[in-house]
Amino acid sequence: xxxxxxxxxxxxxxxxxxxxxxxxxxxxxxxxxxxxxxxxxxxxxxxxxxxxxxxxxxxxxxxxxxxxxxxxxxxxxxxxxxxxxxxxxxxxxxxxxxxxxxxxxxxxxxxxxxxxxxxxxxxxxxxxxxxxxxxxxxxxxxxxxxxxxxxxxxxxxxxxxxxxxxxxxxxxxxxxxxxxxxxxxxxxxxxxxxxxxxxxxxxxxxxxxxxxxxxxxxxxxxxxxxxxxxxxxxxxxxxxxxxxxxxxxxxxxxxxxxxxxxxxxxxxxxxxxxxxxxxxxxxxxxxxxxxxxxxxxxxxxxxxxxxxxxxxxxxxxxxxxxxxxxxxxxxxxxxxxxxxxxxxxxxxxxxxxxxxxxxxxxxxxxxxxxxxxxxxxxxxxxxxxxxxxxxxxxxxxxxxxxxxxxxxxxxxxxxxxxxxxxxxxxxxxxxxxxxxx
Amino acid sequence: xxxxxxxxxxxxxxxxxxxxxxxxxxxxxxxxxxxxxxxxxxxxxxxxxxxxxxxxxxxxxxxxxxxxxxxxxxxxxxxxxxxxxxxxxxxxxxxxxxxxxxxxxxxxxxxxxxxxxxxxxxxxxxxxxxxxxxxxxxxxxxxxxxxxxxxxxxxxxxxxxxxxxxxxxxxxxxxxxxxxxxxxxxxxxxxxxxxxxxxxxxxxxxxxxxxxxxxxxxxxxxxxxxxxxxxxxxxxxxxxxxxxxxxxxxxxxxxxxxxxxxxxxxxxxxxxxxxxxxxxxxxxxxxxxxxxxx
Numbered sequence: 001x002x003x004x005x006x007x008x009x010x011x012x013x014x015x016x017x018x019x020x021x022x023x024x025x026x027x028x029x030x031x032x033x034x035x036x037x038x039x040x041x042x043x044x045x046x047x048x049x050x051x052x053x054x055x056x057x058x059x060x061x062x063x064x065x066x067x068x069x070x071x072x073x074x075x076x077x078x079x080x081x082x083x084x085x086x087x088x089x090x091x092x093x094x095x096x097x098x099x100x101x102x103x104x105x106x107x108x109x110x111x112x113x114x115x116x117x118x119x120x121x122x123x124x125x126x127x128x129x130x131x132x133x134x135x136x137x138x139x140x141x142x143x144x145x146x147x148x149x150x151x152x153x154x155x156x157x158x159x160x161x162x163x164x165x166x167x168x169x170x171x172x173x174x175x176x177x178x179x180x181x182x183x184x185x186x187x188x189x190x191x192x193x194x195x196x197x198x199x200x201x202x203x204x205x206x207x208x209x210x211x212x213x214x215x216x217x218x219x220x221x222x223x224x225x226x227x228x229x230x231x232x233x234x235x236x237x238x239x240x241x242x243x244x245x246x247x248x249x250x251x252x253x254x255x256x257x258x259x260x261x262x263x264x265x266x267x268x269x270x271x272x273x274x275x276x277x278x279x280x281x282x283x284x285x286x287x288x289x290x291x292x293x294x295x296x297x298x299x300x301x302x303x304x305x306x307x308x309x310x311x312x313x314x315x316x317x318x319x320x321x322x323x324x325x326x327x328x329x330x331x332x333x334x335x336x337x338x339x340x341x342x343x344x345x346x347x348x349x350x351x352x353x354x355x356x357x358x359x360x361x362x363x364x365x366x367x368x369x370x371x372x373x374x375x376x377x378x379x380x381x382x383x384x385x386x387x388x389x390x391x392x393x394x395x396x397x398x399x400x401x402x403x404x405x406x407x408x409x410x411x412x413x414x415x416x417x418x419x420x421x422x423x424x425x426x427x428x429x430x431x432x433x434x435x436x437x
Numbered sequence: 438x439x440x441x442x443x444x445x446x447x448x449x450x451x452x453x454x455x456x457x458x459x460x461x462x463x464x465x466x467x468x469x470x471x472x473x474x475x476x477x478x479x480x481x482x483x484x485x486x487x488x489x490x491x492x493x494x495x496x497x498x499x500x501x502x503x504x505x506x507x508x509x510x511x512x513x514x515x516x517x518x519x520x521x522x523x524x525x526x527x528x529x530x531x532x533x534x535x536x537x538x539x540x541x542x543x544x545x546x547x548x549x550x551x552x553x554x555x556x557x558x559x560x561x562x563x564x565x566x567x568x569x570x571x572x573x574x575x576x577x578x579x580x581x582x583x584x585x586x587x588x589x590x591x592x593x594x595x596x597x598x599x600x601x602x603x604x605x606x607x608x609x610x611x612x613x614x615x616x617x618x619x620x621x622x623x624x625x626x627x628x629x630x631x632x633x634x635x636x637x638x639x640x641x642x643x644x645x646x647x648x649x650x651x652x653x654x655x656x657x658x659x660x661x662x663x664x665x666x667x668x669x670x671x672x673x674x675x676x677x678x679x680x681x682x683x684x685x686x687x688x689x690x691x692x693x694x695x696x697x698x699x700x701x702x703x704x705x706x707x708x709x710x711x712x713x714x715x716x717x718x719x720x721x722x723x724x725x726x727x728x729x730x731x
Contacts, residue, residue, distance in 0.1 A: 015729070089464060091572075092573040094725070095464075096464060101464040102461045103464065109573060115572055118491055120494075121491065128487060132484050132487045
């Protein structure tokens with residue numbers, strides 16, 4: 001049994017919301033409030049407690065866990081679920097309102113990449129500045145500076161002020177510094193969400209190394225693949241409460257399941273619709289909710305659309321377009337390209353169907369737009385970004401689990417040789433699934 | 438990566454584990470008066486150094502004249518004020534035989550150091566809000582580091598003072614040995630006010646508007662333009678309650694080879710020290726909520 005390095009008991013953080021709270025009030029207001037409290041105290045009155053509590057907001061409450069040395073803990077949850085607040089408290093940046101946390105060992109927090117970077121200073125000067133801010137000693141930075149420079153890949157611009165850097169270069173430099181921190185306990189908040197995809201992969205690789213070197217890590221990410229790979233244990237936070245604490249795959253599955261249930265219906269996203277057409281139900285991969293998860297081995301989309309035609313016969317075809325997380329169109333599915341004629345839909349109920357085979361797409365978030373068209377002529381209905389598609393990516397099993405992420409392109413290409421590829425692909429997929437499970 | 442990452446890492450981990458094995462850091466809600474953790478400050482001394490260096494380096498980046506601005510400002514003010522206050526308003530006859538320009542300049546130096554220190558440290562927390570929100574370090578480092586730049590400017594402008602003294606053929610005596618002490622007192626006063634105001638600015642941005650105004654008023658109740666002797670004697674003690682009052686007079690007396698009025702200097706210093714203590718207490722009490730409020 002390894003030593004416990006972090007103990008968290010009943011930790012909670014309360015914020016005050018609203019105008020008369022302790023946040024953002026002006027001096028006269030505070031004086032008036034304090035004077036009021038003093039008067040109430042002197043006169044033995046009770047202050048209006050209910051009024052104060054109405055503005056209270058518990059960002060986090062009843063958090064309990066122990067972490068042993070070498071454990072890599074992933075913390076997942078929606079935005080605003082209290083993840084960052086937890087890490088901020090453990091990093092001693094904000095103070096808890098109740099409970100206690102005890103930490104043993106040198107902690108480095110990486111809540112943001114490039115904190116304290118100064119635009120007027122050169123890259124080299126900023127390495128020292130940022131490194132010191134993150135808790136490295138000058139001596140430590142001096143011994144690592146060559147590694148840092150090499151990792152960042154911007155040797156040429158080291159003596160140029162950072163304000164002349166592109167934002168990508170700044171991020172690279174900042175991450176290079178952060179990646180060379182070597183504390184016993186590392187607290188990391190969503191830092192992989194920066195830089196271009198290639199650099200993200202590099203960072204993930206570096207993180208993997210750090211995770212395997214026996215350090216204790218607390219890691220927040222919305223990138224489930226990264227969490228799955230790096231972490232041994234997962235905590236799912238929901239509205240400031242601990243929803244689950246345990247094995248990482250189970251944690252992620254529960255979280256994603258809950259995420260699916262919570263979302264709306266596909267038909268909520270109808271933006272333009274012809275007055276004679278009515279959409280009743282859209283089912284994507286068996287559910288009418290606007291979010292699907294695509295496992296690595298099953299990258300197909302089955303779409304069924306039920307509607308009513310209140311007018312005369314129309315020609316209709318279900319078309320789809322796939323976008324990436326930044327809403328850049330990636331792929332299109334259209335009856336026209338397939339050389340099909342759209343169905344003639346008579347007055348009354350109708351059903352349209354599309355079964356789309358996706359190529360192996362990289363892990364990440366995508367969006368699917370749906371359209372009911374008479375291609376090239378009329379648009380009957382448009383549902384932009386109607387379905388969130390979370391692809392789990394294609395994982396290969398050579399040594400380290402390796403995510404097929406968008407750094408290598410969005411689509412994994414097949415070999416043109418007829419026999420081999422499908423078979424290997426199958427094997428690879430199986431190993432990766434075993435690893436994930 | 439270095440050639441043998443695993444061994445060096447393991448060694449570091451081992452070392453760290455050894456030193457860390459007895460030491461638990463507790464994070465809990467704070468109640469009551471907190472002590473200032475001097476050992477924490479010492480532990481973060483490199484951060485203090487590098488933040489000071491950052492401000493000094495950045496100060497005159499992309500300027501044509503660079504550090505000469507540290508001289509141009511007090512020198513120009515000295516020339517203009519010598520003409521208007523010294524000559525036209527007749528203050529030059531009240532300095533007890535000391536040429537008014539050097540009288541004025543010797544007062545301006547500590548004053549400019551004081552005001553820019555107060556201004557810088559007042560703004561230091563809000564200006565570094567990003568760091569406050571994302572990094573743990575003793576927050577006191579920020580107002581402390583903001584005194585570095587004014588100190589460098591002070592040193593540069595001091596060079597000109599030496600030139601002026603040579604020009605007017607004034608040579609300092611043993612009193613000059615008091616200079617480091619006086620500079621230390623000025624730092625205490627400036628930091629005292631700055632630390633208090635920086636913490637208050639985090640909560641009440643009003644103080645960003647109060648400070649420039651406060652400094653203007655303060656200038657006229659401090660014997661920079663005039664010697665204390667123009668104030669009726671029975672009111673002079675009020676001036677020496679001003680943390681900069683006795684200090685500036687004493688600084689001037691030091692460099693101009695006159696005797697220091699300790700009856701004015703000591704009350705000044707005590708007020709400065711009181712500011713410092715009050716500032717530290719308030720700062721320490723509110724420090725924990727900076728990240729939430731800033």
